Amino acid sequence: MSVSVHISIDMEGIAGVVHSDQANQKGHDYEMMRKAMTLEANAAIEGSFDAGANIVVVNDSHGSMRNLLPYMLDQRAELISGSPKPLGMMQGVENSPDISMCIGYHSRPGEKGILSHTIRGSSVVQHFFINDKPSSEFEINAGIAGYYNVPIGMIAGDNDIVNDAKNLVPNIIGSSVKETINKFSAKNLSGNDAFNLIKKDSHEAVLKHKEFKPIKYSGTVKMGIEFSSDLMADVVSMMPGIKRISRQTISYESKDYIEAWKCMYSAILLAGIPY
Numbered sequence: 001m002s003v004s005v006h007i008s009i010d011m012e013g014i015a016g017v018v019h020s021d022q023a024n025q026k027g028h029d030y031e032m033m034r035k036a037m038t039l040e041a042n043a044a045i046e047g048s049f050d051a052g053a054n055i056v057v058v059n060d061s062h063g064s065m066r067n068l069l070p071y072m073l074d075q076r077a078e079l080i081s082g083s084p085k086p087l088g089m090m091q092g093v094e095n096s097p098d099i100s101m102c103i104g105y106h107s108r109p110g111e112k113g114i115l116s117h118t119i120r121g122s123s124v125v126q127h128f129f130i131n132d133k134p135s136s137e138f139e140i141n142a143g144i145a146g147y148y149n150v151p152i153g154m155i156a157g158d159n160d161i162v163n164d165a166k167n168l169v170p171n172i173i174g175s176s177v178k179e180t181i182n183k184f185s186a187k188n189l190s191g192n193d194a195f196n197l198i199k200k201d202s203h204e205a206v207l208k209h210k211e212f213k214p215i216k217y218s219g220t221v222k223m224g225i226e227f228s229s230d231l232m233a234d235v236v237s238m239m240p241g242i243k244r245i246s247r248q249t250i251s252y253e254s255k256d257y258i259e260a261w262k263c264m265y266s267a268i269l270l271a272g273i274p275y
Contacts, residue, residue, distance in 0.1 A: 047202030
């Protein structure tokens, strides 16, 4: 069997991470948790290769996207790091791997879950909408993967994002590495148990990769963002094709999902510049 695997790994959903101090490069606990992030990536890599994968590409998908430790990462895998990247958290799916996996993921703003937010955090983005529905990073990224005919077969994170992902992909394999108490507290699996769970579930996902279906959008897709300030919306509204919905909300419509995504991602980057 020849299977190529794409792994998108974020940080807030890693076992043990419950506070922004652990996920921020300036935080006291960041160095420890980037090691934990690398170990969870290794669990998915190991499980994938053990199941017969011949290519594994890991996309660092948190913050600066320079978190994974290259020399600690399983050396059989290729690493995509740095930002910005055209496909953001899903860079690498444009090469049409057989399956994608999402590790370390979290819920969207307003939903229960550890450190819930959507792209750049609440300092820039309050809500991201797909066809007027508030959407998580997982939902956004499933559409990006689906555009390239790539299914997402596994998700790891807290129990809330795992359950939420099953609403979009009912047969997705979910690895719950922590149980949410509130936004800043959780009951976590031990590091070893989280590693073994992700390894086991990634192995299963590769073996079953043909059973998962990509998420595709037909017709016109409408994406929107509610920014944290009206100034951000003021600036972004200067972009051609952007519609102003309210003081803090803009939208863009296209028959091409990736075109709409790139417009929204560019808008987020532009809005995040200090003025």
